Amino acid sequence: MLDQIALPIEGEAKGSGRPELMLRRSLRARRLALRVHLDGRVEVVVPRGVTMSAVEAFVTRHRDWVSQKLAARPTRAAPEPFPPTDISLPALDERYRVHLAGGRGRLRAEIRGGVLSLRGAWGSATPAAARRALLFWLTEHARVALEERLRTTAIRGDFRFRSLQLRRQRTRWGSCSSRGVISLNVCVVFQDPAVLDYLIVHELVHTRHMNHSAAYWTAVAEHCPDWRRLDRELSQGWKRVPGWVFA
Numbered sequence: 575m576l577d578q579i580a581l582p583i584e585g586e587a588k589g590s591g592r593p594e595l596m597l598r599r600s601l602r603a604r605r606l607a608l609r610v611h612l613d614g615r616v617e618v619v620v621p622r623g624v625t626m627s628a629v630e631a632f633v634t635r636h637r638d639w640v641s642q643k644l645a646a647r648p649t650r651a652a653p654e655p656f657p658p659t660d661i662s663l664p665a666l667d668e669r670y671r672v673h674l675a676g677g678r679g680r681l682r683a684e685i686r687g688g689v690l691s692l693r694g695a696w697g698s699a700t701p702a703a704a705r706r707a708l709l710f711w712l713t714e715h716a717r718v719a720l721e722e723r724l725r726t727t728a729i730r731g732d733f734r735f736r737s738l739q740l741r742r743q744r745t746r747w748g749s750c751s752s753r754g755v756i757s758l759n760v761c762v763v764f765q766d767p768a769v770l771d772y773l774i775v776h777e778l779v780h781t782r783h784m785n786h787s788a789a790y791w792t793a794v795a796e797h798c799p800d801w802r803r804l805d806r807e808l809s810q811g812w813k814r815v816p817g818w819v820f821a
């Protein structure tokens with residue numbers, strides 16, 4: 575049974591800027607519980623037989639906790655338009671305006687005169703097709719640049735690797751197999767150039783140390799003295815990836 579009732583906290587008017595309180599009656603719940611959702615809704619789970627005055631007392635008792643939870647929510651940027659109006663690749667020092675060129679055939683993305691053109695038929699499946707076309711372009715475009723960077727850094731540090739694979743994951747930035755196959759997350763192109771350089775060093779050093787031992791980090795520091803800061807920045811790099819990449 576789902577029964578949603580707005581429940582104003584004592585002394586707080588409902589409306590602009592105030593948390594919206596929802597009451598959810600539950601047959602299974604054993605006790606009162608509060609939940610703060612990412613969108614700012616505050617839900618009170620109410621077991622059978624609990625009176626409204628008990629609910630109000632419970633909410634009042636926990637209002638500081640609710641305020642803290644609300645304040646701690648990650649701020650979400652306004653939804654980006656899709657297709658995006660432009661695409662920035664800071665790691666490669668490139669930025670493209672996206673132009674919807676139209677035309678016939680399957681949708682594809684290509685750079686023409688410094689503009690990223692989406693060409694092809696603008697059918698009903700457009701957002702999905704446009705996303706596919708942009709991701710295909712992004713991966714192929716990134717491959718050339720990342721391979722070049724990887725090779726240059728490998729030569730400079732006398733590292734050997736077998737090949738480069740590009741992936742698009744939400745969870746990891748790169749890896750290095752025991753056979754020397756280096757994987758990089760294509761989303762690294764949305765990071766700062768120094769962060770990309772660090773990631774490449776991180777994976778290349780794994781060709782010598784297949785672990786994160788003290789010896790490994792000493793070797794990383796030789797090639798990238800600022801690795802601690804860059805590693806932290808990389809771990810927060812997901813927030814620099816535009817929404818359409820993982821839509």
Ligand SMILES: [Zn+2]
Nearest residue numbers: 776780785786
């Ligand atoms: Zn590692």
